[in-house]
């Protein structure tokens with residue numbers, strides 16, 4: 001007999017996870033190691049030490065430890081905005097007239113407006129513990145920079161953010177939130193770094209890209225005493241921190257004996273999706289349960305669905321390590337027409353391996369259909385979703401409508417990663433019907449992939 005499920009399944013404060021789950025420990029095919037482009041050899045702790053915080057490097061390279069204790073200071077910070085609710089989308093189900101049961105895990109209940117704070121606070125904590133003066137980073141749509149500026153102000157660390165130029169111009173209010181938390185924000189590419197000056201000389205009109213901002217932030221970190229670089233997505237450590245999302249989701253579902261059939265998340269660099277699905281993928285890997293897991297990406301930046309599984313640089317400047325991942329090529333710059341985040345050319349190495357092994361699937365969706373889903377969702381569920389999150393909403397709605405056709409009562413869980421208050425220029429385009437879809441041609445992708453690095457021994 002089914003218990004009546006509440007609209008929001010809340011957990012108690014003492015149900016916030018006290019350990020992060022490392023899905024790599026359960027993978028038979030481990031993600032391929034990061035490679036030092038100078039030597040062609042797997043990166044070591046010593047290679048990483050000048051760039052990232054020591055404790056985070058350990059997490060990055062550890063494919064075997066299944067559970068990492070979350071330091072008490074971080075759990076305490078989590079209490080400001082966690083546990084986050086798991087919501088049963090009764091109103092959306094009704095509007096769609098579907099027999100499917102839809103749930104979403106809402107990560108937008110903090111000032112930064114997204115899940116990114118879950119990793120920002122962890123990274124700032126380890127930087128502080130190491131005695132650093134500050135950290136540098138890049139931000140695309142702005143959520144990561146905002147989350148990191150909050151985390152740094154909490155621990156009294158300096159925070160230098162390189163913000164992709166088109167976002168810097170489109171979202172001046174994001175910038176002001178970061179500055180309010182004490183961060184220093186520079187539009188990228190900038191004249192403050194060698195790589196920025198080089199990119200500007202070659203492409204004076206560029207609107208910037210995440211890959212380019214990463215190059216600048218890394219250069220800024222290694223050239224200042226007492227600074228390290230931190231990244232808000234893609235890396236194993238970030239995916240690890242984000243598993244609080246999936247662990248809470250599992251605890252909430254288990255309370256009511258709910259077993260999802262489909263789990264959906266949007267995928268930029270893969271951190272929220274990885275965090276949401278890790279505990280469920282773990283069950284799949286151990287043969288305990290089965291789930292359909294869907295990564296949703298923009299048709300304008302389709303790394304999983306049209307990219308190549310190959311070693312590539314994580315940044316445009318080609319100074320970062322090489323990662324084996326689904327990539328469109330580090331020189332790929334998505335059309336400036338694309339409004340809503342998820343603009344990274346590559347993908348988490350862990351998720352790339354899982355996708356390659358058939359444990360997760362992927363879909364690419366066009367932004368006009370994404371905003372149509374966002375509007376439909378906002379009107380019935382009340383929350384104004386981030387454009388990134390709305391990629392997951394799109395596919396959740398598509399799957400629920402498929403259930404309506406087949407009469408199947410599937411249980412769908414999706415990650416609602418954040419709110420869209422700073423994305424109103426994009427909403428305005430949608431409302432004015434001036435939004436369009438720009439999808440890269442096969443030629444454009446092939447041209448970009450032709451520039452993939454040739455690393456001896458890795459072909």
Ligand SMILES: *Cc1c(COP(=O)(O)O)cnc(C)c1O
Nearest residue numbers: 143233268269270271272388418
């Ligand atoms: C950054 C961001 C994403 C995408 O990043 P992932 O690392 O792929 O999770 C999705 N949604 C929101 C709201 C974001 O801020």
